[in-house]
Amino acid sequence: MFKANVGSCTSTNAFEAGKTAGMKAAEGLSNPKVAFMYSSVAYDQDELIKGVKEAMNGVPVIGNTSFTGVITPEGFITGDAFVGIMAMEDDMTVGVAGMPKGIDAITTGEEVAKKALENAGRTDSPNYFYMVAPPGEEEFYLKGITKVVGRVPFFGGSAADNTISGEWKLFTDKGSFADGVAVAFFYTDKKFANKFTGAYNETNKSGVITKVVGNRVLAEIDGVPALEKYAEWSGKNTKDLLGMNLLGATICAPLGVKDRLGDLVAIRHPMNGNEDNTMNLGNNIAVNTAIIYMEGSVDELISSTGKTLNELKEKLGANPGAYHLVHCGGRRAGIDSRIDEVVKEIKDAAGDVPFIAEFTFGEYGYEQDGINTCGGLMLSFTGFSK
Incomplete structure (x- = not known):
């Protein structure tokens, strides 16, 4: 059965933070298939990854740096140093791959898709996939991936820093880089849904x-x-x-x-x-x-988080096992000191379902039968069924 768990840490020691958050996220899971990780730009991301691998050896990790913090069931995790991890297990196959930008974004997208297929041990297209890239060429990485797997539902967001100065990183368990793309291909018979909206x-x-x-x-x-x-x-x-x-x-x-x-x-x-x-x-x-x-008013930016999560639950149409929530960093900046109101909106809507929310500089998703696309100042909320 699908299970997920979330862990976090605010230690300034990157290795210890990764290890602690990884151990918390792995609690109660016997065979995690993938772990989403979102972290502070203050960390040495490769040391952070080493710590996670110490706690969850062999589990594919994917994620990026997040603007000012993350939200988990514990609340808004922030400070000079922070990391949040959501690990998931089920009878599913997940192929994770990432690589720095090569010749161009489209070609790199093709190459990372082929590598993810290889890592999953599959030749067929996934049921859905996750993508992370830096701000700038997201649409072109997506074009490259789509050339390999076709139009497959996707979700994700762009790496962020705290100052829009290019300090962001994206990563897998193999290492981190600033410019490139990473994906996770999911093969499962369980329901999946994405709600992609600006709510303006x-x-x-x-x-x-x-x-x-x-x-x-x-x-x-x-x-x-x-x-x-x-x-x-x-x-x-x-x-x-x-x-x-x-x-x-x-x-x-x-x-x-x-x-x-x-x-x-x-x-x-x-x-x-x-x-x-x-x-x-x-x-x-x-x-x-x-x-x-x-x-859209700041009040509406705040209330839209709970509303969108409730809409996602309805769209999923099944017992939710976890939520992956991509929230624009620009919206978060506009919300500013009222971020705890967002925490309440999300926690009230999520109930006892594990979740992690990151703050990005670009959001990815789709609506109904429309093509995958990228936007900004948006919410890309994803649900995985049990």
């Missing part, structure tokens, strides 16, 4: 993307410089949106793009306002598609 409110302010530079620089909306159009929609002055000011100003008022059937609005977080009135976004966009001005 759609407004009637929208326009057509008429110019993009590269993949993530929004240059024009309806032929108007993007920062000017955003300032018009938000009632702000463009000068107040320059540089990193834009990132904070848009947490409660981001942009969104709809999928082709309108089932999902994937959030696009404006990250930086440029002097030429273009803006850098956290995910890819395309010319001649619509972009929407979205809104």
Whole structure:
């Protein structure tokens, strides 16, 4: 039967923290098949992994650094040093693989998928998979993986640090790296569900993307410089949106793009306002598609966590064995000192089901029959049935 357990530690000694959290997560489990781990950037991640391997020898580990902390049934685990681990066991096969970026992101995605198949001892596509990458090229790693296994439901999030300065790491039990991708392929007959949402409110302010530079620089909306159009929609002055000011100003008022059937609005977080009135976004966009001005209060950001978890339970339609919760780090920054309210929302909705929540700089998921996709300022909540 499916079982999961969660452990955490705040020791500043990386090896001891990994060992302690690993031992706690392994309690009551006889044969864990995989362990998700999320940690502070303050650690030497390779020492942390050594500690986990001391506690759970032979168990595949996968994860990344998390923004400011993690949430477990114990509460919000934070501080200069923290690590949270959720180990899972069942009659299932899990193939974990990770590698630094090679020639390009698509090729690396293909290679990591092939390695995960090899590590699982399988040649067929998994029932679902988990992915972690750094912020920047998530969509291209996904394209590479999809070339190998086809469209398979997935979930996950992008590695984060505390200062948006590139200190993040992702890792498996084989080691850590800053740029690359890691996956866990799951083979099981148990139910799985993912709820992927921004939980923002759609407004009637929208326009057509008429110019993009590269993949993530929004240059024009309806032929108007993007920062000017955003300032018009938000009632702000463009000068107040320059540089990193834009990132904070848009947490409660981001942009969104709809999928082709309108089932999902994937959030696009404006990250930086440029002097030429273009803006850098956290995910890819395309010319001649619509972009929407979205809104949400801090109260709604908080309440959406419990609401989304309850929606996930309904979507799973089976007795839940564990929850894996990806929560955007930007949302967490906007929530700020009210994070304990999020803890209460999640714990009330989860009940006695084990869970771990990480804070990321990008979130991955899908809605119904739509393709897998990536977004920012979103929640990607996943449930595994017993």
